[in-house]
Amino acid sequence: MPLLDVRDLTIGFTSADHRVPVVSNLNFSIEESEIFGLVGESGCGKSITALSILGILPQNAYAQGTIIFKDTNLIELDPESMRKIRGNEISMIFQEPMTSLNPVLTVGYQIAEVLMTHRGMKKKAAMDRAVDLLGAVQMPSPEIRLKEYPHQLSGGMRQRVMIAMAVACSPSLVIADEPTTALDVTIQAQILELLHSLRQERNVSILLITHDLGIIAENTSRVAIMYAGRFMEMAVTEAIFSNTKHPYTKGLLESLPIEKGVPLNPIPGFVPRADELPSGCRFSDRCSYVIDRCRVMEPEFIEVSSGHFSRCIRTEEIAWKS
Ligand SMILES: Nc1ncnc2c1ncn2[C@@H]1O[C@H](COP(=O)(O)OP(=O)(O)OP(=O)(O)O)[C@@H](O)[C@H]1O
Ligand SMILES: [Mg+2]
Known part of the structure; x- marks a missing residue:
């Protein structure tokens, strides 16, 4: 049994009185501990596919087909159950962490918040765990960085924070949507290396979305174009x-x-x-x-x-x- 099994997935938008599909009849599966690549030019439907797996499509979108994750069809899931899975069992790393992180909260608190929400941890314990997580994503001086705000960190450090948040609850599946596009080549390599070690050490499966075939060649086991x-x-x-x-x-x-x-x-x-x-x-x-x-x-x-x-x-x- 694959970890994720997508069958006949069609996603589209409703405008006025008609529906326009933007993603048509996708079939693919992701095995446990696999890095699966999704490649294509801008606008081909990569992000929309990712959002449908997380159940966070825009209001005017619709999705048909099945997305089976560990025996559960995510497409039919009620919003409350989907919220429990999102950030917990399936999480996402976005391209530009600056827009996903809250500018007025310390990065430590933002990581801790994930643990407080999904694991019911108390703030002190969650903050302690956030230090460990920052260490695990190889953030330099995690105790100091914990208390800083997103704008005080470099792009690469912010992406490490996003990864720490994504893996805080030990998810089975991480969706990384262009996780390194905004970073320079050296930092890009470090972040990809980090994703690999997560796969190896935590058995995480990764859906790696990119327009860069070079990244696909070096990091994935299977790929859909x-x-x-x-x-x-x-x-x-x-x-x-x-x-x-x-x-x-x-x-x-x-x-x-x-x-x-x-x-x-x-x-x-x-x-x-x-x-x-x-x-x-x-x-x-x-x-x-x-x-x-x-x-x-x-x-x-x-x-x-x-x-x-x-x-x-x-x-x-x-x-x-x-
Ligand atoms: N809110 C929306 N309403 C209508 N159409 C949308 C909406 N969001 C996205 N689309 C359309 O869905 C299609 C797929 O977009 P998507 O963002 O998934 O592309 P992508 O492959 O991720 O591109 P990129 O590489 O630029 O990130 C595009 O044609 C886009 O115009
Ligand atoms: Mg996209």
Whole structure:
């Protein structure tokens, strides 16, 4: 049994009298102690997917399908039960900690608050535990930092505080949405290292959301490549790089800088809006392998080899490796 099993997940927004899906029929699972990657360009639906797992979608959003977490379908869960799971069994690390942390409370208190809310701990005990947690996320001088406010810390330190809050109640699943995008490369590596040690030492599963395939290559065991609300390819991470099956993945790989000074080769065009999708394959307008048939019907998500899925009618025809 996987820890998280998402089946046929569709998420959309209601505007006026019609519904526009922005994420369509996702199927994926995350095993215990696994780091699963979710990649795609801006606007493809990564964060909305994360928010649906946490039950914190915006007011005008709807979600259909099932999200099974430890035998419970989170989609059907009442708000009170969902609140008990959120921050406790499933927690989230956001991209920009400055907007998620409260500027007028010390970081120590904010960590302690999680423990007071979910574990019913008294303030003194919770503050003591907050020092331990800051130590566990390798915050320098945790006793001193505990009493400081978010603006007194560097970006990397703030992200460590967010991670301490996320793991305070020993969750089984942590969703990290672009956790290192705002940080410089050295700090980025330290934060990713920290996520790894959490996985190893605490058996935490991590859903790692990023637009950076370099981060995926080094940190995940399996990955789903998302485009315009659909999974286009999903496989063990190594296979995504060595045996690419989808032109979109190929395009993302080719747009990576190989070395300094070598120009990028970005995919031309933009991700289409959810209410302006092209007919047939959603990627057809930007795909260099497109043929007429691609525009007729949207391809199925086919298992092309064991555990390796691709949504392209030309997957079998084309030797993707050039
Ligand atoms: N409150 C909202 N109302 C209507 N549409 C929304 C709302 N929030 C997000 N969307 C739409 O949902 C789609 C998915 O957005 P989402 O934030 O999940 O993208 P993302 O993949 O996380 O992008 P990024 O890499 O920029 O963070 C987008 O097309 C966006 O316009
Ligand atoms: Mg996002």
